[in-house]
Amino acid sequence: MSVLAKATYFWRSAAVGLRHSPFVHFIAVTTIAIALFSAGMARGAARMLDNLLASLGGEVEVTVYLAPELGEDEVHGMRSRVEELSAGQVTVVPPDAALTRLRTELGDLGDALAELPENPLPATLELRVPPEKRNPAALQALAKELRALPGVSGVDYGEAAVERLTAIARALRFGSLVAFVVVLGATVIIVAATLQLAIYARRGEIEIQKLVGATDRFVKAPFLLEGLLQGLMGAGVALLGLWAFGRLLGPTLGQLFAFLLGPGVGTAWVEPRLALELVGAGCGLGLGGSFVAVGRFLRV
Amino acid sequence: MIQFFHVYKAYPGDPPVLSDINLNVEKGEFVFLTGPSGAGKTTLLKLIFCAEKATKGQILVGGRNIARIRESAVPYLRRNIGVVFQDFKLLPHRTVEDNVSFTLDVLGVPRAEAREKVRRMLKLVGLEHKADSFPLRLSGGEQQRVVIARALVNDPTILLADEPTGNLDPALTVEIMDLLTQVNVRGTTVVVATHDATLLSRYQKRTVRLERGQIVSDEDGVKAARRMAAV
Numbered sequence: 020m021s022v023l024a025k026a027t028y029f030w031r032s033a034a035v036g037l038r039h040s041p042f043v044h045f046i047a048v049t050t051i052a053i054a055l056f057s058a059g060m061a062r063g064a065a066r067m068l069d070n071l072l073a074s075l076g077g078e079v080e081v082t083v084y085l086a087p088e089l090g091e092d093e094v095h096g097m098r099s100r101v102e103e104l105s106a107g108q109v110t111v112v113p114p115d116a117a118l119t120r121l122r123t124e125l126g127d128l129g130d131a132l133a134e135l136p137e138n139p140l141p142a143t144l145e146l147r148v149p150p151e152k153r154n155p156a157a158l159q160a161l162a163k164e165l166r167a168l169p170g171v172s173g174v175d176y177g178e179a180a181v182e183r184l185t186a187i188a189r190a191l192r193f194g195s196l197v198a199f200v201v202v203l204g205a206t207v208i209i210v211a212a213t214l215q216l217a218i219y220a221r222r223g224e225i226e227i228q229k230l231v232g233a234t235d236r237f238v239k240a241p242f243l244l245e246g247l248l249q250g251l252m253g254a255g256v257a258l259l260g261l262w263a264f265g266r267l268l269g270p271t272l273g274q275l276f277a278f279l280l281g282p283g284v285g286t287a288w289v290e291p292r293l294a295l296e297l298v299g300a301g302c303g304l305g306l307g308g309s310f311v312a313v314g315r316f317l318r319v
Numbered sequence: 320m321i322q323f324f325h326v327y328k329a330y331p332g333d334p335p336v337l338s339d340i341n342l343n344v345e346k347g348e349f350v351f352l353t354g355p356s357g358a359g360k361t362t363l364l365k366l367i368f369c370a371e372k373a374t375k376g377q378i379l380v381g382g383r384n385i386a387r388i389r390e391s392a393v394p395y396l397r398r399n400i401g402v403v404f405q406d407f408k409l410l411p412h413r414t415v416e417d418n419v420s421f422t423l424d425v426l427g428v429p430r431a432e433a434r435e436k437v438r439r440m441l442k443l444v445g446l447e448h449k450a451d452s453f454p455l456r457l458s459g460g461e462q463q464r465v466v467i468a469r470a471l472v473n474d475p476t477i478l479l480a481d482e483p484t485g486n487l488d489p490a491l492t493v494e495i496m497d498l499l500t501q502v503n504v505r506g507t508t509v510v511v512a513t514h515d516a517t518l519l520s521r522y523q524k525r526t527v528r529l530e531r532g533q534i535v536s537d538e539d540g541v542k543a544a545r546r547m548a549a550v
Contacts, residue, residue: 230408232397233394235391
């Protein structure tokens with residue numbers, strides 16, 4: 020009994036199966052390709068969303084209001100302390116600079132500030148938060164630590180805006196995950212249904228195999244290989260589609276959304292890691308579909 | 320080689336197809352199973368190669384109790400049993416050679432060795448010149464000879480034939496029966512289900528007669544032939 024002979028037989032039989040029901044297999048390959056193409060597009064969209072969040076998140080700033088009685092040396096001492104604590108970039112805004120900025124922001128009304136007997140604004144520290152801390156929990160913890168420092172009279176970081184932005188991102192990610200799972204489930208069902216047609220067309224062959232002593236595994240193997248080949252072909256078509264999409268529409272998209280998302284939108288839609296993931300997913304879909312399909316036809 | 324002890328087979332809601340079957344077929348024997356349509360001949364054969372399970376009783380094949388056999392062990396049992404059907408069950412889009420070598424593919428016999436065995440078997444059934452033909456281009460007798468070659472190519476110890484000549488004219492019937500007799504002479508135990516009385520007279524082999532699911536007679540060839548002549 021030769022393993023090599025059996026393996027050769029399985030591949031030969033799988034190839035014969037693909038050749039004998041081309042339309043059925045075309046449907047299965049197309050379905051897998053559409054599902055994987057959609058997944059690849061979703062991945063690209065997720066990358067855009069990450070870019071968007073990074074660009075908006077870059078605007079997140081924490082303003083630390085210092086006690087008015089602090090002198091210049093103490094203010095600079097606070098700056099070092101805050102930089103150390105947050106690992107971010109800190110800019111000192113002295114009271115005069117703060118007043119000038121406010122006057123500019125108020126426009127015509129700013130002249131009224133000249134009537135004030137003294138500058139009411141304290142010195143502030145503007146902290147540019149590092150990327151790893153641009154989420155509500157980390158910002159909240161950082162604000163708490165800063166408020167506890169002696170010489171700090173208040174901390175503001177636009178809490179509501181950050182939380183809303185993060186919630187939107189989370190909802191979009193969850194929604195796309197659910198949609199992806201639904202598409203995968205539907206694909207397995209469609210692939211299984213089409214493969215059942217192919218298996219039905221070869222039921223005579225299966226019956227004879229069983230009668231001459233084939234084990235269930237022996238009968239299943241060529242059909243599982245057919246599913247695997249379908250998955251590989253589907254992944255290949257999807258990758259080709261994504262590559263073509265990136266080449267044809269990527270630059271246009273990049274120009275259209277550069278103002279919002281920054282540079283990099285039009286760059287490659289097919290990366291090595293994505294290609295590997297799609298090939299893996301394709302094999303999984305093909306094998307899963309054929310596994311579901313083949314179970315029903317083994318009783319003789 | 321094949322032993323039945325008080326075997327019953329029934330389907331829910333129907334009268335039993337086989338009742339209290341006791342039968343012993345020795346190694347190397349040739350046995351006719353006969354009886355009218357619906358007597359239970361095919362069911363009895365199906366019990367031997369585990370296409371059906373007995374409702375009650377014990378069946379020994381080669382000393383192994385197949386009434387209690389695990390599902391996963393059935394394929395290995397079938398590798399020792401060749402089966403010939405009235406409706407041939409050939410794959411129309413495969414050549415004669417591929418149809419015969421189908422059994423060897425299942426066993427994982429290397430291609431070169433399989434080809435050699437298939438050629439030898441096709442020579443035995445007189446079809447070596449048709450190796451590359453497709454089944455639908457062959458006569459009924461030739462198709463049945465391909466089926467016999469497929470059933471014998473892995474040297475099974477038992478050959479079961481269910482109405483092997485049912486679709487054939489008298490000349491082809493003799494041709495197929497001569498082939499089965501020749502296979503038996505080489506040592507294979509052969510059980511043939513048939514309702515063709517002329518075969519029983521001509522070949523004078525042990526004959527087991529079934530009626531309504533029960534064995535009503537079990538006679539040696541001469542006795543059975545004499546009785547057939549008297550009828």
